[in-house]
Amino acid sequence: GESVGLHLPTLSVQEGDNSIINCAYSNSASDYFIWYKQESGKGPQFIIDIRSNMDKRQGQRVTVLLNKTVKHLSLQIAATQPGDSAVYFCLDSGYALNFGKGTSLLVTP
Amino acid sequence: AAGVIQSPRHLIKEKRETATLKCYPIPRHDTVYWYQQGPGQDPQFLISFYEKMQSDKGSIPDRFSAQQFSDYHSELNMSSLELGDSALYFCASTTRVAGRPYEQYFGPGTRLTVT
Numbered sequence: 001g002e003s004v005g006l007h008l009p010t011l012s013v014q015e016g017d018n019s020i021i022n023c024a025y026s027n028s029a030s031d032y033f034i035w036y037k038q039e040s041g042k043g044p045q046f047i048i049d050i051r052s053n054m055d056k057r058q059g060q061r062v063t064v065l066l067n068k069t070v071k072h073l074s075l076q077i078a079a080t081q082p083g084d085s086a087v088y089f090c091l092d093s094g095y096a097l098n099f100g101k102g103t104s105l106l107v108t109p
Numbered sequence: 110a111a112g113v114i115q116s117p118r119h120l121i122k123e124k125r126e127t128a129t130l131k132c133y134p135i136p137r138h139d140t141v142y143w144y145q146q147g148p149g150q151d152p153q154f155l156i157s158f159y160e161k162m163q164s165d166k167g168s169i170p171d172r173f174s175a176q177q178f179s180d181y182h183s184e185l186n187m188s189s190l191e192l193g194d195s196a197l198y199f200c201a202s203t204t205r206v207a208g209r210p211y212e213q214y215f216g217p218g219t220r221l222t223v224t
Contacts, residue, residue, distance in 0.1 A: 034212050043113075043199045043215030044152065089151075094203065094210035097142070097154040097165060 012106045019077040021103045023090035028071060030092040035064060035075050038102065039086045047075070047088075082107050111135055113216035115200050121222045122190050130185040130219045134202030140164070140210055141183040143175060144199040146218075152199060158183060159205065190223045197221075 013019045025033070031052040036044040050057045050064045050073070057064050063076040077084055087102035114133040122128050134141050140159045144152040145168075154167035158177035169175070172190075177183045187194060197220050201213035 032211070038152075041197070041218075043201070043218050044213075046212040046214065049212055094212065097157070097167060099151045099154075101151060 009101060010104045010106065012108060013080050015080060015082060015107050015109050017080055019075075019080045019084065019105060019107075021075045021077075021088050021090075021105065023073050023075070025071050025073070025090075025092045027092060028068075030071075032093045033064070033066065033073055034091045034094070034096075035062075036089045036091070036099070037084075037086045038089065044089060044099070077105075080105075080107050082109070113200055113202050113214055115198075115216040115219050117219060118217065119220050119222075121224065123224055124190055124192060126190050126223075128187045128190060128221060130187070130198050130200075130221070132183045132185070132200030132202075132216060134181050134183070134200075135204075135214055138202035138204045138214070139181065140203045140205060141177055141181070142201040142203075142213060143169075143183070143185050144201065146197045146199060148196075150196075155185070159210075187221075192223050195221060195223045 034049045035047040037047050038044040048059045048062050048064050050066050055066055061078045066073045085107045087104050089099045089102040116131045120128055142157040143155040145155055146152045155169040156175050157165045161177045173187050175185045197218045199215050199218045201215045203210050203213045
């Protein structure tokens with residue numbers, strides 16, 4: 001995939017608040033996006049994906065929003081918990097192999 | 110549900126030695142990826158295989174080689190180990206739909222320490 005970038009390297013939120021992690025992409029032809037979560041010392045874990053024919057997709061406590069006009073997607077985590085502390089990566093397409101710089105989410109009590 | 114299996118989980122080698130890491134993908138997954146992740150770094154893509162053929166090549170050193178076998182498991186062979194090879198090595202697998210890959214499922218990783 002083309003360049004995909006996360007907007008902030010570190011995000012700190014209080015437990016119970018909602019978290020929003022943003023991601024921009026450059027390839028207007030991208031039609032599939034994946035979010036991964038990586039906890040310290042563990043392999044990345046698939047969270048949720050979205051295809052370009054959708055604007056929104058919801059999972060358990062997570063929602064991904066896709067804005068194709070500005071080539072931007074976001075991952076929203078509701079009622080953030082300490083177990084959500086991790087690095088989050090977005091990739092554009094299953095062909096994307098470079099994770100790039102993730103966003104480190106830190107949940108404080 | 111079955112997950113990706115990697116062995117060994119930990120490996121300690123000396124400089125200039127060789128190492129072999131193994132990966133067993135999720136059953137019926139036909140694509141395997143290898144990543145290297147140094148301390149505080151993002152996962153760096155090394156190489157991938159689809160239906161036992163190399164499909165993509167990333168920043169894999171010439172000292173490393175890999176292959177995928179008929180049972181779809183994969184092995185990463187590392188020779189002339191250097192201190193800088195110390196890292197977590199992840200294997201991931203996926204299955205393709207109409208030839209297109211989707212989300213990857215990662216194994217727990219092998220922590221290689223070169224002394």
